[in-house]
Amino acid sequence: MTRWLDEDEQQTWRRFLAATQLINEALDRQLQREANMPHAYYVILVRLSETPGRAMRMTELAAQAQCSQSRLSHAVARLEERGWVRRERAASDRRGNLAVLTDEGYAALASAAPGHAEEVRRALFDVLKPEQVRELDEICSAIVSAADGNTLER
Structure with a gap:
């Protein structure tokens, strides 16, 4: 039996979709314009910058960047063209591929980070009260925990 959304849930769902789309579009516009x-x-550059040696297996990077292997491969190819990332064979088994953040890529990330942080603040945190930020964190944590437990796949 289908568990339809009631009127309040439908309104909340649509506002959630609108809010996340507006934030994502604002972040994308800002980064395109400034960086x-x-x-x-x-996101790919950040994930690599936070990893020891600034290198990560492509499969793990796809999972952390929440994208498909093919989408990641395409993005890494574009990042390689810019000199920001390079691919290497994994030393441990020589079958896996690593994405490695270059010094040029790290510099590009460091240059983009201040504007990105300001846009995140403007688009999300500046419009919320401190207690709303805490509530949003709890809500997001619950959603991520449910997804990690595969409960969203039912």
């Missing part, structure tokens, strides 16, 4: 990169590329 000449889409938000998806920024």
